[in-house]
Amino acid sequence: MPELPEVETVRRxxxxxxxxxxxxxxxxxxxxxxxxxxxxxVKRLEGQTxxxxxxxxxxxxxxxxxxxxxxxxxxMSGSFRVSHDxxxxxxxxxxxxxxxxxxxxxxxxxxxxxATVTFNDPRRFGLMxxxxxxxxxxxPLMREVGPEPLGNAFDANLLAAACALKKTSLKAALLDQTxxxxxxxxxxxxxxxxxxxxxxxxxxxxxxxxxxxxxRAVALVEAIKAVLNDAIKAGGSSLRNHRDTDGELGYFQHxxxxxxxxxxxxxxxxxxxxxxxxxxxxxxxxxxxxxxx
Numbered sequence: 001m002p003e004l005p006e007v008e009t010v011r012r013x014x015x016x017x018x019x020x021x022x023x024x025x026x027x028x029x030x031x032x033x034x035x036x037x038x039x040x041x042v043k044r045l046e047g048q049t050x051x052x053x054x055x056x057x058x059x060x061x062x063x064x065x066x067x068x069x070x071x072x073x074x075x076m077s078g079s080f081r082v083s084h085d086x087x088x089x090x091x092x093x094x095x096x097x098x099x100x101x102x103x104x105x106x107x108x109x110x111x112x113x114x115a116t117v118t119f120n121d122p123r124r125f126g127l128m129x130x131x132x133x134x135x136x137x138x139x140p141l142m143r144e145v146g147p148e149p150l151g152n153a154f155d156a157n158l159l160a161a162a163c164a165l166k167k168t169s170l171k172a173a174l175l176d177q178t179x180x181x182x183x184x185x186x187x188x189x190x191x192x193x194x195x196x197x198x199x200x201x202x203x204x205x206x207x208x209x210x211x212x213x214x215x216r217a218v219a220l221v222e223a224i225k226a227v228l229n230d231a232i233k234a235g236g237s238s239l240r241n242h243r244d245t246d247g248e249l250g251y252f253q254h255x256x257x258x259x260x261x262x263x264x265x266x267x268x269x270x271x272x273x274x275x276x277x278x279x280x281x282x283x284x285x286x287x288x289x290x291x292x293x
Contacts, residue, residue: 002074004149004182005228007058009235010080015053017082017115018062022049027108033126034075037107044068044130045109057145057181061136069133071141075125081105081118146181149224154180156221160213163203170206170220171199171280180224186259187227189286193258194223196268198292199285200278258286266291 002010026042038044044066052063062070107119107128119126131139146162147154162179163170173179174188183191192199197206197216206217257267262277266288273290 001076001184002058002078003184003187004055004058005187005231005235007060007074007182008055008232010074011053011055011060012235013082014060014080014117017111017113018050018109018117019053020050021111021113021115022047023109024112025110027110028106029108030106033078033106033121033124033128034073035127035129037128038130041128041130045070050111056142057148057177058184059141063133067133068130069136071127071129071131071136071139072119073127075121075123075127077123078119078121078126081120083116083118084114144178146176146178149180149182150228154221154225156213156217159221160207160217161211163217164207164211166203168203169199169280170197170201170203171285173203174224175281175283183224185283185285186256187224187231189259190227190257191220191223193268193287193292194227195219196291196293198289199280199287201293258288261286 023045024047026045028037028042031037045064048064048066048068050062051065052061054061054063058073060072060074062072064070101120101122104120104122105118106121106124106126109117111117119128129141136142147158159180163173166173168176171188171192174183174191175185177183189199195216197220206214206220208214258275261275264275266273266275268288268291271288271291273288275286276289278285278287
């Protein structure tokens with residue numbers, strides 16, 4: 001499932017063609033994705049000007065002049081394709097390539113900017129809802145979402161306090177969207193490696209007995225912010241710098257330190273360890289047992 005950097009890169013790809021533009025026409029080619037589309041989905045969108053494209057955790061938001069917000073989630077296989085005159089590109093850098101078969105083009109937005117924005121989702125785990133802006137923070141999908149990891153409020157004090165009483169593993173705590181928003185399996189593995197912390201470590205060990213942060217919490221927050229910023233920068237650079245002749249965006253793959261590198265040497269300077277794969281809570285975890293303690 002796309003994580004925060006991928007969703008943020010998609011947001012940056014959609015903003016230039018949607019912000020300030022009017023939704024001229026909407027094609028809802030099926031009545032549902034993961035959930036049914038609102039019964040008045042097309043009516044509430046057509047004719048509306050998009051005043052802003054945002055992101056909250058792994059959700060995309062399109063603010064409308066009406067005061068509504070189009071809340072969108074990519075699910076496991078969803079992607080947006082932006083096209084002009086029949087030539088398109090898919091915003092975002094993903095570990096697994098995004099499908100583009102026309103049979104899975106479920107929702108199409110025709111914008112006054114001249115762009116056509118198409119949502120493609122073979123597995124239909126994506127989501128599109130319309131929520132009044134004043135109700136968004138209290139919506140069931142939003143009300144318990146934790147702090148944004150790249151926001152100013154997210155620091156070692158906040159993370160330590162959230163983990164102080166937890167009996168779960170540190171990896172499980174970081175995947176908990178109420179603790180911190182937007183992190184998924186890939187970037188949790190990467191952040192823990194940068195911080196040199198074992199994914200098996202008990203979450204509460206990044207805090208003192210009083211819930212204050214220790215050196216581990218400080219290192220982990222710094223690692224989370226660094227890995228997310230590096231990933232966003234990689235995706236953002238690809239959006240700016242290169243398009244093939246067929247309109248597809250040119251990407252360079254993220255250079256993961258541990259994720260999907262089982263059996264390969266650890267890249268930490270001076271470490272002679274080998275990346276290991278284990279399973280935690282049904283998910284693959286990649287880490288170096290030598291330098292991650």
